[in-house]
Amino acid sequence: MTESTQIVAHKRTTTGKTSHRLAGQNLIPAVIYGAGRDAQSIALDRHEFELFMQHHEGTAGLVELKLEGEAAPVKAMLKQIQTSPIKGNVLHVDFFAVRMDQKVQTPVGLHFVGDAAGVKAGGVFLHELREVTIEALPGSLPEFLEVDITALEMGDSIRVSDIVVPRGVEIIDDPEGIVGSITAPTAEPSEEELAAAAEEVEPEVIGESSEE
Template sequence: MDNATLRAEIRTKTGKGSARRARREGKIPAILYSHFSEPTPIALDPKALRKAVRDSEHGFNTVLTLELGEAGKRTALLKDWQIDPVSRRLLHADFLEVKMDEAIEAEVPITLVGKAKGVEAGGILSQLRREITVRCRPGDIPGEIEVDISPLEIGDSLHVGDIPAPEGVEIRYTHNYTIAVVTPPEGGATPAGGAAEAAGEASESGAGEGGES
């Protein structure tokens, strides 16, 4: 897989003054974190970053090559970002340096495809989790994982353990939590062992349930 390449420059100073100066120049301040060296303050073009993420099938899990001038090239993933709530402009970004041959953990969106049989029968589909934790090499991180929900009847639920992992990817979880559930229409009867029980199980798993560290 070819990495998206972004030009960036190392900021020699940090703080609000350095951040404002970067924005005046049409760039955003960012930090390149690493398990191999100290954090590096950088600045880069936010439009180029948005384009790299938008144009890649890997989305926010796109592997990026940061060209840092005389400091050379660093391979990284976008880990966090800050957006202005009014203008929606990108204000800041955090990157994590990675090695292409070393597995890491990442959060991947779950996309439900198809129309559940239970929905066609009048049931209501609820998606309780929208991301799962995976472990794989950076180049194998999928932009999303699609799951066909068409077989789900009223009272059925989809658990993380039901999701087939893409090649080279391990889905990480300590509890087989619920991803989606089809509940009866309001006033309808719940089949034995059905949706109410599954929804309760998902609630107990909690939003913090995810991959192992």
């Protein structure tokens, strides 16, 4: 279970092109909705939010939004983070307000731990999934799930149903889905094999030949 972090949010009444002015004020445009709330435009201090993201992974976990004019902070989840494809900086953030007594669904990242026996024997671990979707009460949301691959031998695979989850957390993805597997490395052809293959290749003739 992750501890919630408090973030100060400023209310804003301007949207659209006007929101670009926030960049000059070192603010990030955002919105919060859910739990019976109307969608509300807000702004976040860029430095504070980026510092928060350095210590948290993905969108899993809870935050407490301290909204101007509201006495109690709002419990919310990070729903979506839009970033610039060029600079990588945060452009916009969506928050989803939650009720602590109602379960929510959210993607959560997978952390692979351990040195697989098959890898030690020369195999390669192939990732098929890097996150799964879970369902839990907001207060029980993990920031990530650990997947131990130590026992995997050559040719073995690990499925969604093999992932150990904390109490109160359920993975809602296909339990038979492959998370990762150990495969033998692809052997590169030797110089002799490459030379032999080159000799067998006939030159390509482009166009039709003319008869004399």
